[in-house]
Amino acid sequence: MGRSERLGSQLPVTPPTLADVAERAGVSRQTVSNAVNNPDLLRPDTLERVRQTIAELGYSPNRAARNLRTRTSSLIGLRFAPAQEGTANAAMDRFVHSLVEASEEVGYHVLLFPGDDEDPVGGYDNLLRSTAVDAFVVTDTYLGNPQAAWLSQQRAPFVAFGRPWDDDEARHVWVDVDGAAGTRLATQHLIDRGHTRIAWIGWRKDSPIGEDRRSGWLQTMHANGLATTGLASRVEDVVHSGAEAAAVLLDESEPTAFVCASDTLAMGVLHTLWIRQLAPGKDIAVVGFDDSQVAQVYPVGLTSVRQPLEDVAVEIIKTLRALLSHQPVETRGVLLTPTLAIRESS
Amino acid sequence: MGRSERLGSQLPVTPPTLADVAERAGVSRQTVSNAVNNPDLLRPDTLERVRQTIAELGYSPNRAARNLRTRTSSLIGLRFAPAQEGTANAAMDRFVHSLVEASEEVGYHVLLFPGDDEDPVGGYDNLLRSTAVDAFVVTDTYLGNPQAAWLSQQRAPFVAFGRPWDDDEARHVWVDVDGAAGTRLATQHLIDRGHTRIAWIGWRKDSPIGEDRRSGWLQTMHANGLATTGLASRVEDVVHSGAEAAAVLLDESEPTAFVCASDTLAMGVLHTLWIRQLAPGKDIAVVGFDDSQVAQVYPVGLTSVRQPLEDVAVEIIKTLRALLSHQPVETRGVLLTPTLAIRESS
DNA sequence: TGACGGCCTTGGATCGATCAAGGGGGTGCG
DNA sequence: CGCACCCCCTTGATCGATCCAAGGCCGTCA
Numbered sequence: 162m163g164r165s166e167r168l169g170s171q172l173p174v175t176p177p178t179l180a181d182v183a184e185r186a187g188v189s190r191q192t193v194s195n196a197v198n199n200p201d202l203l204r205p206d207t208l209e210r211v212r213q214t215i216a217e218l219g220y221s222p223n224r225a226a227r228n229l230r231t232r233t234s235s236l237i238g239l240r241f242a243p244a245q246e247g248t249a250n251a252a253m254d255r256f257v258h259s260l261v262e263a264s265e266e267v268g269y270h271v272l273l274f275p276g277d278d279e280d281p282v283g284g285y286d287n288l289l290r291s292t293a294v295d296a297f298v299v300t301d302t303y304l305g306n307p308q309a310a311w312l313s314q315q316r317a318p319f320v321a322f323g324r325p326w327d328d329d330e331a332r333h334v335w336v337d338v339d340g341a342a343g344t345r346l347a348t349q350h351l352i353d354r355g356h357t358r359i360a361w362i363g364w365r366k367d368s369p370i371g372e373d374r375r376s377g378w379l380q381t382m383h384a385n386g387l388a389t390t391g392l393a394s395r396v397e398d399v400v401h402s403g404a405e406a407a408a409v410l411l412d413e414s415e416p417t418a419f420v421c422a423s424d425t426l427a428m429g430v431l432h433t434l435w436i437r438q439l440a441p442g443k444d445i446a447v448v449g450f451d452d453s454q455v456a457q458v459y460p461v462g463l464t465s466v467r468q469p470l471e472d473v474a475v476e477i478i479k480t481l482r483a484l485l486s487h488q489p490v491e492t493r494g495v496l497l498t499p500t501l502a503i504r505e506s507s
Numbered sequence: 508m509g510r511s512e513r514l515g516s517q518l519p520v521t522p523p524t525l526a527d528v529a530e531r532a533g534v535s536r537q538t539v540s541n542a543v544n545n546p547d548l549l550r551p552d553t554l555e556r557v558r559q560t561i562a563e564l565g566y567s568p569n570r571a572a573r574n575l576r577t578r579t580s581s582l583i584g585l586r587f588a589p590a591q592e593g594t595a596n597a598a599m600d601r602f603v604h605s606l607v608e609a610s611e612e613v614g615y616h617v618l619l620f621p622g623d624d625e626d627p628v629g630g631y632d633n634l635l636r637s638t639a640v641d642a643f644v645v646t647d648t649y650l651g652n653p654q655a656a657w658l659s660q661q662r663a664p665f666v667a668f669g670r671p672w673d674d675d676e677a678r679h680v681w682v683d684v685d686g687a688a689g690t691r692l693a694t695q696h697l698i699d700r701g702h703t704r705i706a707w708i709g710w711r712k713d714s715p716i717g718e719d720r721r722s723g724w725l726q727t728m729h730a731n732g733l734a735t736t737g738l739a740s741r742v743e744d745v746v747h748s749g750a751e752a753a754a755v756l757l758d759e760s761e762p763t764a765f766v767c768a769s770d771t772l773a774m775g776v777l778h779t780l781w782i783r784q785l786a787p788g789k790d791i792a793v794v795g796f797d798d799s800q801v802a803q804v805y806p807v808g809l810t811s812v813r814q815p816l817e818d819v820a821v822e823i824i825k826t827l828r829a830l831l832s833h834q835p836v837e838t839r840g841v842l843l844t845p846t847l848a849i850r851e852s853s
Numbered sequence: 854t855g856a857c858g859g860c861c862t863t864g865g866a867t868c869g870a871t872c873a874a875g876g877g878g879g880t881g882c883g
Numbered sequence: 884c885g886c887a888c889c890c891c892c893t894t895g896a897t898c899g900a901t902c903c904a905a906g907g908c909c910g911t912c913a
Contacts, residue, residue, distance in 0.1 A: 180899080191901090207860080228868095229572050229899085229901095258588070274611065274616060292570060400806065429806070455805070458746055460774060524869055535894075536893090568869085571869075575897095
């Protein structure tokens with residue numbers, strides 16, 4: 162029902178209140194409240210009658226009133242930063258959607274607020290002080306970002322997407338994707354395809370995420386008794402850096418395959434291959450990281466490590482609920498394993 | 508200040524209320540309220556005193572209480588759908604960020620909720636009934652989508668991003684980007700580069716957006732006295748369709764340039780060029796639409812029409828504010844002009 | 854008959870900000 | 884001197900749901 166009825170009816174100027182429902186159903190306000198929040202307390206027939214009236218009137222509890230009384234908002238704050246121009250990093254889009262879906266499942270909504278590099282905690286502070294959100298999801302836990310520490314100190318409930326790499330003191334809960342496992346997958350995949358000289362193009366050494374991903378490549382190479390000297394390069398995360406690194410590696414070490422820390426870098430590699438008339442997937446294999454739209458749309462599909470962002474979102478919400486209901490959180494961190502989206506480039 | 512003080516202080520278990528501030532400042536609650544909302548009503552010295560106390564206590568009005576009393580939420584609802592896998596359409600990401608920024612400027616926040624093709628108005632209905640949001644921004648105004656009509660009927664305030672193509676009855680306000688102007692820019696750009704045989708690859712005829720973009724190409728060609736017969740193709744918005752269309756057009760009509768309705772299709776064209784050993788930008792020019800990350804990251808930078816999403820967001824918020832303050836909205840629709848991001852492919 | 858438990862009602866207070874009306878003190882004017 | 888008036892501030896009621904405590908009604912069982 163609902164559907165056609167809703168299409169036909171028009172919302173009154175002021176929506177019905179709990180008292181309206183109570184009067185119409187011939188019960189007390191308390192009973193209506195119970196029908197909504199503690200159905201078990203009602204006798205089945207009364208419950209049915211109240212529910213019917215609720216449906217007839219199209220009643221829905223006023224959020225503001227409920228929020229005020231219960232001191233909750235059912236809102237989760239998320240600082241929304243757009244993907245950087247000129248990179249292939251499109252993870253945010255998919256993650257946000259997953260988070261919105263997962264939140265909805267348990268009655269939460271996602272509230273976005275802008276970020277400000279000048280005052281990284283300002284947005285959080287405002288929302289917290291005005292009790293506009295119940296909790297936060299923090300996504301940018303990179304080196305030196307004060308948000309997690311600050312939120313912890315404020316005793317604000319939050320879950321981080323990303324490990325507290327640099328901070329052994331951190332006591333907050335987090336969910337992350339095992340980058341090393343991703344590059345292990347990628348490297349093993351290439352080894353299974355018969356490659357032995359597999360190069361790594363990653364980020365600069367000050368990126369713990371980059372070093373983590375690199376370690377997956379390194380481990381797998383060694384575990385398979387393969388040499389790695391002269392096969393690794395660390396550069397900026399921009400296309401032309403990836404292209405240059407690939408050119409140098411090809412000249413000096415003659416790899417037959419590349420594993421990259423990002424799709425952006427992988428695009429650089431593909432560019433170099435194109436210039437040198439080398440066919441990706443045939444002459445040289447390439448694997449990227451993030452399974453961005455670029456990887457999916459590039460004419461020679463780019464094999465890429467795909468983060469299980471849907472699962473990350475579900476895990477985050479699950480943790481958040483435990484946190485908010487003051488249940489003891491059993492594990493401080495959850496590490497999920499990515500998958501490999503295999504395409505023509507490998 | 509603020510910053511260092513905030514970092515040092517810890518939020519109390521329950522934040523200070525208006526009454527706390529009032530007592531500490533030696534004034535009444537109403538006076539504090541006025542200090543926040545109607546500073547003009549206070550004598551300068553009183554105002555200063557109250558403001559100082561507010562700063563000392565770190566007071567911020569409780570959202571829920573304010574929302575309840577004023578019957579507003581300062582929240583704008585946006586249905587968040589992720590970019591389709593396998594396409595290059597990354598506009599949502601940038602648009603959402605722009606909207607979040609523009610909202611913040613005027614004291615609004617963006618609330619995301621998931622979409623459901625089964626029940627397209629369900630999410631809107633819930634939020635509306637529970638008075639959780641003040642207004643909506645509707646983005647998917649494609650053919651046959653009942654949202655705009657439904658919201659209009661409910662008298663729910665909303666602004667659409669996208670024209671009501673198919674509905675002459677529509678009386679709601681909207682903001683849109685002039686797609687035809689975009690393809691005019693693209694086509695003229697190619698003509699200026701000396702091209703005369705410029706092909707069009709667009710979407711199927713049932714897409715009004717596609718037809719709009721196509722008309723820009725057509726107009727510009729004719730305005731310059733150039734022939735268009737045999738130079739147009741309408742296909743699905745997937746990479747391989749673009750590739751096939753390009754192959755056919757190259758064989759049958761020998762164009763020297765392509766204007767595409769999307770970056771996805773443009774990628775298809777680039778693929779065909781690659782197979783045929785034709786150099787994009789040298790042998791054949793290509794222009795896409797949307798300035799997606801793919802266009803930016805593709806090794807041969809793809810020239811692409813860029814929608815002014817920041818301006819769209821600002822315009823939407825401006826309109827929304829007028830709508831909510833019951834000011835007469837002077838114009839029913841606003842049409843913004845895109846720009847051309849010129850890269851190596853043309 | 855009385856005690857008891859299940860189910861509902863009643864009345865009130867509460868969350869914290871805002872609205873609407875009212876009060877006190879000073880000034881100006883007849 | 885008295886009254887009107889304005890400025891600045893205060894007071895009580897209100898938004899709608901939830902929480903709490905007390906009690907009523909009815910049927911069952913000892």
